[in-house]
Amino acid sequence: MGAMANSPNGNAHHGGGQPEKRKIARIEVDRTLCIGSATCIALASEAFALDNENKAVVQPGWKKHDDETLWEAAKSCPVFAIKLFGEDGKQIYP
Numbered sequence: 001m002g003a004m005a006n007s008p009n010g011n012a013h014h015g016g017g018q019p020e021k022r023k024i025a026r027i028e029v030d031r032t033l034c035i036g037s038a039t040c041i042a043l044a045s046e047a048f049a050l051d052n053e054n055k056a057v058v059q060p061g062w063k064k065h066d067d068e069t070l071w072e073a074a075k076s077c078p079v080f081a082i083k084l085f086g087e088d089g090k091q092i093y094p
């Protein structure tokens with residue numbers, strides 16, 4: 001991690017409202033909860049699809065969506081079936 005040595009005022013604060021880089025490391029759909037409403041697919045079509053049982057399954061291309069979109073898709077699920085996990089393996093949503 002390079003320190004900002006050339007920062008004119010020795011910037012003491014870190015961050016400053018910059019959104020974090022990719023935080024979602026894994027997505028899971030709880031099939032026992034999913035009711036096939038397809039809201040998640042409407043929001044993130046590369047990340048979710050319905051299988052032949054009308055349950056959402058995470059697609060291999062989910063990383064094509066940015067975290068914000070994936071977060072919106074997860075929040076759109078009426079039954080909280082979409083679980084998001086961070087890089088440390090901890091569940092971050094819901």
Ligand code: SF4
Binds near residue numbers: 041078079
């Ligand atoms: S929004 Fe939730 S309930 Fe609807 S298809 Fe997606 S995972 Fe299933």
